Amino acid sequence: MSEHALDSNGRLRHLITLEGLGRQHIEDLLDRACELRLAFADGACGPQLLRGRTIVNLFFEASTRTRSSFELAARRLGATVLNFEMSSSSTSKGETLEDTLATLEAMQADAFVVRHRENGTPERLARHAKRAAVLNAGDGNHAHPTQGLLDALTIRDRHPDFSRLKVTLCGDIRHSRVARSDLHVLGALGTGEIRLCGPAALMPPVDEFPGCRVFEDFDDALSGSDVLIMLRLQRERMAEALVSDEAEYFRRFGLTSERLRHAAPEALVMHPGPMNRGIEIAADVADGPQSVILEQVSNGIPVRMAALASLLGA
Numbered sequence: 001m002s003e004h005a006l007d008s009n010g011r012l013r014h015l016i017t018l019e020g021l022g023r024q025h026i027e028d029l030l031d032r033a034c035e036l037r038l039a040f041a042d043g044a045c046g047p048q049l050l051r052g053r054t055i056v057n058l059f060f061e062a063s064t065r066t067r068s069s070f071e072l073a074a075r076r077l078g079a080t081v082l083n084f085e086m087s088s089s090s091t092s093k094g095e096t097l098e099d100t101l102a103t104l105e106a107m108q109a110d111a112f113v114v115r116h117r118e119n120g121t122p123e124r125l126a127r128h129a130k131r132a133a134v135l136n137a138g139d140g141n142h143a144h145p146t147q148g149l150l151d152a153l154t155i156r157d158r159h160p161d162f163s164r165l166k167v168t169l170c171g172d173i174r175h176s177r178v179a180r181s182d183l184h185v186l187g188a189l190g191t192g193e194i195r196l197c198g199p200a201a202l203m204p205p206v207d208e209f210p211g212c213r214v215f216e217d218f219d220d221a222l223s224g225s226d227v228l229i230m231l232r233l234q235r236e237r238m239a240e241a242l243v244s245d246e247a248e249y250f251r252r253f254g255l256t257s258e259r260l261r262h263a264a265p266e267a268l269v270m271h272p273g274p275m276n277r278g279i280e281i282a283a284d285v286a287d288g289p290q291s292v293i294l295e296q297v298s299n300g301i302p303v304r305m306a307a308l309a310s311l312l313g314a
């Protein structure tokens with residue numbers, strides 16, 4: 001985590017990555033998300049912590065879950081939300097992102113939620129911001145911190161003691177920003193064992209996650225796992241087609257109900273979405289009793305409320 005992500009009092013100023021963020025910061029954000037989840041339960045009108053504040057969504061890449069949940073989180077907390085439209089903005093006339101940010105900051109934007117296909121864009125904008133907070137909503141294969149936090153919250157709801165858990169991530173880990181943020185948060189929370197599984201071509205460099213056990217055989221990785229995080233093939237980030245036969249990929253790495261029996265009883269099935277049914281996960285598993293995929297989606301709102309409120313000192 002770069003130093004400018006914290007202010008002089010050690011408070012989070014921007015949320016760019018979970019790497020290097022201490023366990024206490026992470027637990028504070030998760031605790032705050034739990035409080036806000038309770039305060040807004042069953043459609044209740046919870047605290048309007050962001051009344052009078054303006055949040056700008058700057059999404060340069062497609063999104064369903066992250067964009068919608070940041071918008072709902074901000075609106076439910078009483079903020080004004082501006083969904084910046086790239087195609088009709090002056091970025092299409094060559095304006096730099098820094099100038100766009102400065103222009104919107106001059107209109108008293110308080111926070112920017114940034115998604116971009118290039119690693120480092122949210123960090124770059126955070127360095128440029130004078131007053132506003134920048135929240136990374138996913139950059140390239142680098143980081144997706146709020147996804148990491150909502151995944152941790154979803155696990156913590158069922159298993160508060162991470163030291164007892166075996167967590168397996170399976171799929172295209174090499175191109176996944178979700179995997180990186182999950183690995184950072186799972187490490188910070190003291191997860192007992194983290195397993196990575198997938199074809200060799202889709203594994204991260206060997207020294208990137210030294211504490212993890214790497215498996216090429218999915219049944220071996222599944223054995224005794226308490227949590228399974230399935231990842232899609234991120235073809236948009238592959239320079240070449242690294243998996244040509246999806247049926248063969250599903251046969252080796254797809255999570256089926258038969259395979260799931262190798263995992264611990266009642267193991268949690270997770271997926272950050274978007275899902276490709278029949279490629280990394282069978283439809284009946286995605287919709288089955290062990291799936292918490294829609295809980296992950298629901299938890300995205302209080303996690304993003306907590307992140308916005310904390311960064312804005314509310």
Ligand code: CP
Nearest residue numbers: 063064065066272273
């Ligand atoms: N999990 C996730 O980032 O989904 P979206 O791309 O739909 O935001």
